[in-house]
Amino acid sequence: MTWVVGITGGIGSGKSAATRHFQALGIEVVDADALARVVVEPGRPALATIAGHFGGRTLTADGQLNRPYLRDLIFSDPSAKQWLEQLLHPLIRTEIVSQLNDARSPYAILSSPLLLETDQHTLTHRIAVVDLPEALQIERASQRDGNTPAQIEAIMANQLSRAERLARADDVIDNSGSLRALKERVENLHERYLAMASATG
Structure with missing residues (x-):
């Protein structure tokens, strides 16, 4: 690598x-924050899993992740934060590894x-x-x-x-x-x- x-x-x-x-x-810069948004895009399995766990309010009217609602939820509930991290961190890591492997700069x-x-x-x-x-x-x-x-x-x-x-x-x-x-x-x-x-x- x-x-x-x-x-x-x-x-x-x-x-x-x-x-x-x-x-x-x-x-080349691999941005983990940007990839954290990618893994919860509509059509990705993680978004449906989040909505199934936390309820429909985690989605906006057009099917995007309702970030302000989710942010408030995990700030006020450590167990919700832990659940979300256990779901997303491995997915983000997989994307990071893929992009690092593709990097062609020195x-x-x-x-x-x-x-x-x-x-x-x-x-x-x-x-x-x-x-x-x-x-x-x-x-x-x-x-x-x-x-x-x-x-x-x-x-x-x-x-x-x-x-x-x-x-x-x-x-x-x-x-x-x-x-x-x-x-x-x-x-x-x-x-x-x-x-x-x-x-x-």
Whole structure:
């Protein structure tokens, strides 16, 4: 399989901005979030299973997944969250493996907010964490999503802590500054990753 760098970070960390720059450098990015949407598209078995388990309100009038309803449900019910994860995580992993196997760039990026919370990290050779102070993380996520700081903090409480992520990182991508500074850090890592991927042949 392709040499793989896993990239993760909390909400509002700038993970997407970092991975977009890797893409601009010609590196293929497998986005676990995007694949999580693919596996619950209409016509996929998972969507019917979810509707059968949680009821018809999990579907919109046109047969799509009712994301706001499901999100509220799993936030308020840990057992519902666990059931959903047990259904979806293996399906998402299968899609990830397929895309990583198809990657043709010198190395590939697996971008996932749940890289360290799931076994997705076992698919990587190196882990990079996009990091910034939590106050700045809350500010940026609130501006981006239109959520209140309290809503962002509730989401963060359901993610790994900043300290836990940093403890498991091989590389830290500091995103507390400008977009230009972030791009420079990505470019420096890109050169290192090219050398590492080449060395492992």
